[in-house]
Amino acid sequence: MAKADSIGQLEQLVLTAILRLGDDAYGVSIHSTVEELTKPRAVSLGAIYVTLDRLESKGMLTSRLTDPTPERGGRAKRCYRLEALGERALKESAVTAKRMWDMIGSALGGRKWVKEY
Amino acid sequence: MAKADSIGQLEQLVLTAILRLGDDAYGVSIHSTVEELTKPRAVSLGAIYVTLDRLESKGMLTSRLTDPTPERGGRAKRCYRLEALGERALKESAVTAKRMWDMIGSALGGRKWVKEY
DNA sequence: GCCATTACTCCAACAATGTAAGAGAAATCG
DNA sequence: CGATTTCTCTTACATTGTTGGAGTAATGGC
Numbered sequence: 001m002a003k004a005d006s007i008g009q010l011e012q013l014v015l016t017a018i019l020r021l022g023d024d025a026y027g028v029s030i031h032s033t034v035e036e037l038t039k040p041r042a043v044s045l046g047a048i049y050v051t052l053d054r055l056e057s058k059g060m061l062t063s064r065l066t067d068p069t070p071e072r073g074g075r076a077k078r079c080y081r082l083e084a085l086g087e088r089a090l091k092e093s094a095v096t097a098k099r100m101w102d103m104i105g106s107a108l109g110g111r112k113w114v115k116e117y
Numbered sequence: 118m119a120k121a122d123s124i125g126q127l128e129q130l131v132l133t134a135i136l137r138l139g140d141d142a143y144g145v146s147i148h149s150t151v152e153e154l155t156k157p158r159a160v161s162l163g164a165i166y167v168t169l170d171r172l173e174s175k176g177m178l179t180s181r182l183t184d185p186t187p188e189r190g191g192r193a194k195r196c197y198r199l200e201a202l203g204e205r206a207l208k209e210s211a212v213t214a215k216r217m218w219d220m221i222g223s224a225l226g227g228r229k230w231v232k233e234y
Numbered sequence: 235g236c237c238a239t240t241a242c243t244c245c246a247a248c249a250a251t252g253t254a255a256g257a258g259a260a261a262t263c264g
Numbered sequence: 265c266g267a268t269t270t271c272t273c274t275t276a277c278a279t280t281g282t283t284g285g286a287g288t289a290a291t292g293g294c
Contacts, residue, residue: 073240190269
């Protein structure tokens with residue numbers, strides 16, 4: 001393994017989406033939440049599933065299959081749940097991200113250096 | 118190339134350090150600034166140089182060799198300068214990082230969920 | 235029942251990035 | 265000169281990112 005429990009960018013984004021989505025975190029909803037974060041950059045659905053698999057095998061999250069919903073095409077979903085290990089890794093990487101944001105802000109003079117967002 | 122101008126985690130950290138260091142951005146100083154951000158996680162010097170090379174070949178930064186300083190062992194340094202392309206990529210990824218931070222914060226109830234930092 | 239359609243999951247192959255470990259060059263000090 | 269210190273750069277490999285498409289279920293209309 002690379003190191004303790006470091007995670008990559010997409011992994012962070014995926015964990016964040018799961019945290020936010022709570023009980024309704026499954027492939028497609030996670031995908032759209034992630035794209036909300038990376039906008040305007042797109043992310044393919046496949047990338048999400050691959051990342052989900054890897055995070056699960058690292059023990060950062062667990063999954064279960066739900067019953068199909070009575071919607072057109074609504075088939076069974078695999079819902080994910082954030083585990084303690086995953087939450088810890090997410091928080092740690094978020095702190096680094098925040099420090100970076102602050103450093104950039106102060107280096108650029110504290111003024112608003114970005115209008116979007 | 119992966120996509121437009123997306124950059125990885127270490128790349129973001131390195132660009133941030135260069136922005137912050139201004140005229141004194143070279144391998145060793147960048148390394149210590151990056152570790153200040155990732156603390157308590159360590160990063161090897163080699164990782165920094167490799168990343169610097171890659172960023173330079175992408176046109177995100179340029180470098181020049183400086184004259185040696187009159188210090189014990191003070192040899193010539195290769196100083197880096199952030200180019201427009203790099204600054205743009207950094208800002209973009211920083212915005213995503215900030216959105217993630219905010220989403221985590223609101224998902225966790227707005228309370229202070231981390232004491233360190 | 236069948237078929238078109240929709241929502242969703244998962245795999246395989248490849249590209250980019252992250253990381254460690256160590257070799258090697260240049261300068262100062264005694 | 266030789267020891268020491270600061271710094272750069274390379275190699276080799278591990279992990280993560282990304283795409284594109286295959287495959288499975290369920291619904292609704294005919």
